[in-house]
Amino acid sequence: MSEATERQGKETRAPVLTASNVVRRFGGLVAVNDVSFDVKAGEILGLIGPNGAGKTTMFDLLAGSLLPTSGDILLNGARVSGEAAHLRIGRGLGRTFQIPRPLPNLTLIENIMLAAQDQAGERLLANFLTPWRVAAQEKAARAKALDLLDLVTLTHLAHEPARVLSGGQRKLLELARVMMADPAIILLDEPAAGVNATLLEVIIDRIRDINARGITFLLIEHNIDMVTRLCHRVLVMASGQLLSEGTAEEVARDPRVIEAYLGGSA
């Protein structure tokens, strides 16, 4: 399939996540100013912009760690604007952080298993009434965690404490942790930040692989090379507003984008 045909196919798909006229104020500052966009099923969408453009605030609004001053967020067609972050995870939204903080003394496997949703073992009564089910679920969760560690190329460290990981390996562990909850869409916050060149190639490769399994991505990234290589489409924010939208090549040619980066309009 040609790149253009593939892109066209993605454009006709239903949105997984929608921001509709979203505004977020912090006192007198409008950090996100009337922003609307769709993230379509199966795409890798990039969100770029100069420092202070409002990208992280937009992520916080989409994930539910901040609530919008006005406007709507829709997840798989359901209005979730006022819903807490953990409920959005249950609806298929995963999020990684710019600086992942795994529990340092737990092993990689244990860190990933903590992310398993709805484990019967967490319900006290179930432990007494159906211990065999709890044991079976735990076994399944462990097997799934091992599969995910394999997916992110960290199998050899499965039983090591997370504190031994480099910054790039922490990003890979974070990806596996998010995958444990079977997300439909993953918001990635600066996956390339602080990662060495070799591990960056692994991360790019793993994101492509996970996307090929049908999982949608929205990523904030300052590394334009990574954005150009990975993203089917790119949104550019500056001063809280959506400035431009298109392929990485198209937005790079947009005079408003050039001005925002060079002129430091944010």
Ligand SMILES: Nc1ncnc2c1ncn2[C@@H]1O[C@H](COP(=O)(O)OP(=O)(O)OP(=O)(O)O)[C@@H](O)[C@H]1O
């Ligand atoms: N909790 C807050 N209280 C007050 N102002 C905030 C808060 N969070 C963000 N801001 C302000 O909102 C604006 C947008 O910040 P935001 O962190 O969303 O930008 P960004 O595009 O993610 O920047 P960067 O690329 O540097 O991470 C900035 O002016 C910032 O100072």
